[in-house]
Amino acid sequence: xxxxxxxxxxxxxxxxxxxxxxxxxxxxxxxxxxxxxxxxxxxxxxxxxxxxxxxxxxxxxxxxxxxxxxxxxxxxxxxxxxxxxxxxxxxxxxxxxxxxxxxxxxxxxxxxxxxxxxxxxxxxxxxxxxxxxxxxxxxxxxxxxxxxxxxxxxxxxxxxxxxxxxxxxxxxxxxxxxxxxxxxxxxxxxxxxxxxxxxxxxxxxxxxxxxxxxxxxxxxxxxxx
Numbered sequence: 001x002x003x004x005x006x007x008x009x010x011x012x013x014x015x016x017x018x019x020x021x022x023x024x025x026x027x028x029x030x031x032x033x034x035x036x037x038x039x040x041x042x043x044x045x046x047x048x049x050x051x052x053x054x055x056x057x058x059x060x061x062x063x064x065x066x067x068x069x070x071x072x073x074x075x076x077x078x079x080x081x082x083x084x085x086x087x088x089x090x091x092x093x094x095x096x097x098x099x100x101x102x103x104x105x106x107x108x109x110x111x112x113x114x115x116x117x118x119x120x121x122x123x124x125x126x127x128x129x130x131x132x133x134x135x136x137x138x139x140x141x142x143x144x145x146x147x148x149x150x151x152x153x154x155x156x157x158x159x160x161x162x163x164x165x166x167x168x169x170x171x172x173x174x175x176x177x178x179x180x181x182x183x184x185x186x187x188x189x190x191x192x193x194x195x196x197x198x199x200x201x202x203x204x205x206x207x208x209x210x211x212x213x214x215x216x217x218x219x220x221x222x223x224x225x
Contacts, residue, residue, distance in 0.1 A: 003045065004133040008150045011125055019157035028117035035124045042129045051132040052124070053203030062202025069196060069205065070212035077220040106222060110215035119210040126151045126190060127197040127206045144194040152187030159183075189213070 014034075022030075042052050049055045053062075105113075126147050134143035159182035163175050170179070193206035 001137045004130060004137065004146070007041075007130055007133065008146070011130070011150065012153055015154045015157045019161050028113055031117045031121035035121055038124055038129045042132065045133065047129070047132050047136075050201075051135070052128040053132070053197055053201070054128070055201070058200065058202035059204055061200045062204030063208075065196055065200035065202075065205035066208025069209035070216075073209065073212040074216055077216050081220050106218070110218055114215045114218070115207075115211045118214060119207050122151070122154075123193070123197075123203055123207040123210055126154075127193050128203050131194060131197065140198070144191060144198075148187050148190030148194060151190035151193075152183040152185075155182050155186040 018030075039052070050058070130150065131143055131147045134146055138146070156179055159179050160170055163170050163178060168175050168178065170176075193210060196205040196209055197203060199205070
């Protein structure tokens with residue numbers, strides 16, 4: 001258990017440095033480099049392709065489950081955009097300050113930055129290496145709970161940056177509530193991504209679901225009134 005916990009600590013420390021110190025500099029490139037580093041660590045620790053969800057034979061299953069999950073996400077977001085002017089509160093839920101930030105780079109964000117810099121990196125880190133390592137030393141339930149909790153805590157620094165951008169004091173009641181909400185939502189999402197990974201046997205499934213959630217969510221925010 002010691003090695004996966006050390007990896008968890010390293011990931012959480014990196015989230016703080018990456019979001020609060022480095023920022024957006026070389027975001028995609030540095031995260032792809034870290035993917036290689038994480039996989040190298042996994043191989044050295046004795047984890048195989050199947051352990052981290054990269055077995056070639058499992059790819060068709062991963063594609064089916066991932067495409068299905070992406071279709072569910074897309075359908076829900078399309079319905080939300082269509083009902084945004086009718087149902088109170090939906091427009092607020094769809095609101096995303098990143099839409100204003102990316103501007104003309106919306107295509108790049110949805111097709112490059114999010115899939116390669118976010119989805120691939122985070123899925124390799126959390127549902128690939130960390131979950132695979134935990135499954136070696138813990139029950140499936142415990143492995144999913146730990147990796148999902150770490151994934152939730154991982155989002156505290158980016159949520160902090162969002163609060164600062166919107167001039168919300170991190171230590172205020174509103175700021176603390178937002179941070180807790182971010183951790184809870186992403187922990188639950190981590191559990192769902194883990195289920196997809198284990199059900200399909202492939203990392204492709206949660207990666208596609210992760211991309212759809214982030215990229216299509218950003219597009220929905222741009223399309224919503």
